[in-house]
Amino acid sequence: MAADPAAAPDNEWPSYPTTLLVTQGTVDNIDPNKLIIPALETVKDMDALVIVATGGRGTEALKARHPQPNIVVRDYVDFAKVFEFTDVFISNGGFGGVQLSLSKGVPLVVSGINEGKSDFNAWVEYAGVGISLGTESPKPRDIAKAVAGVLADPGWRNRARQMREQFNSVDPAEAGAAVVESVGRPATG
Template identity: 25%
Template sequence: MRVLLAATPGAGHVMPLIPILNAFRAAGHDVAFAISDEIVVPGLDSSVRRFTKAAPRFPVCPYPHGPERTAWWVRVNAEMAWASYLSTLEIIEEFKPDIIVRDSAERGAYLAAEVLRIPHVNVLVGAESVLNPYIERERLISEPLRKSLGLPEDPSGSTQIPLGIALTHPRFFGGRADLHPYSTFYCVDPPAEPRETDTGRPSVLVSLGSSMTVPHTRFAHRVLTGLLRDDVRITVAVPDHLRHELVEEFPRADILGFDDLSPHLEHADVVVSHGGFGTVRAALHRGIPMHITPFWSDQFLNAECITECGAGLALPWDSCSPQELAESVLRVVRESTFRNAAHAFSEDAHALPGAEECVRDIASII
């Protein structure tokens, strides 16, 4: 079977698809990835066939909340969806896939699949994409485009997400579990490895992703300034172009570029992050508690869910002095209730079907 995976331009949208891509390859299927050339993808096998897809990048929204953000979101995403639709048509013509697997924000591949009547599934890579309000927001974008392409209306979103691959556990959402009926939950992360713990010298992993909405340097400065006053092992992952400056200023810390964090997660006692869902999922599925400082979009939801399930704490950016941030992070390390809650979540997540079952379920719709 020929499988085309497609993602919108953003590492947080691309990277959750990699375990699914690897599972398709392990099952002997012919796979290709349609993503922007500008996206760096740590952990992606260089032998995977890669097609260049528009749009090249996702712009930064100037409105964190409110009606202005909604209007901007609809306009920009509609423009990106159309550019993606046109480039995906060309990729389909060359690769001739039997099925398309796309991330939840990759609307161009969805439209191309509908027009050409190719089976497709949606990988719900963000927490909010599993919730019913997400479907309604998606309709704001997709319905005018569907109409312009001569496709019938889709009021329930049943064609938009005929099979939603959700990469977390339903209990992540706690009391706000307004889950749409097309979601099927899987755990594609490896089980937690036994970790050697050193309660006297905790290990902190700081993952700040690549999103331009995060003030990477200032955030890293506050974390490092606060935590390096204590006897703490600290590893910080920032965009590649910011690494050199931090290496010179903080020689006692391990400063990474935009990298595959899997090896570093094995040794972490806590993960400090802005709350991108990929990092949240990776930490929780390994039983590692978290500390989140959200900046926009679903990061606020992720922070609320983490605190509600007891697997970590959240601290607003405005309250993040170096001392307050360090004290809050070390509280997550030292109080066993956070670690226990994260471990319990990991056990629940790994009771879900894994990547092999996910691939079999996707293939079954053809």
């Protein structure tokens, strides 16, 4: 294993009892004070590996601000690989991140209302696969409560895994074709 966790390759992460993945997305990631910094302030002292993907914005400043050995800040990470051992995904609730997280059976703590995120985040909560904080700029205490809740209640992970199984049971091409075909059918009734 590399001496510096931030320099470790994606297959050599430090070992902790819990892993949290944090990102603010690829579009609305200019101001890390919205989600990344409050999340880091909340989880920095946990016995958890905290992986932060900045999307290429402010990475070095975040590394300097959060030098804790359990925090790894990178421009980008291979989400598909990291989700294999992630316990909670803290995100702004973008469509791609939510879908990938659930395709790996990882429950979420989501925060975001712009760019359609309020819809995705409401869906996350309705499906029982995560907690929506319902704001663009959550307070650290709200993030802490949500993360603790997801980690303490195995129901969140179980429902996320059920969603993963549903994803795996459907052929996307067939499902898409069925939707397209149904649009052309006359209504019956």
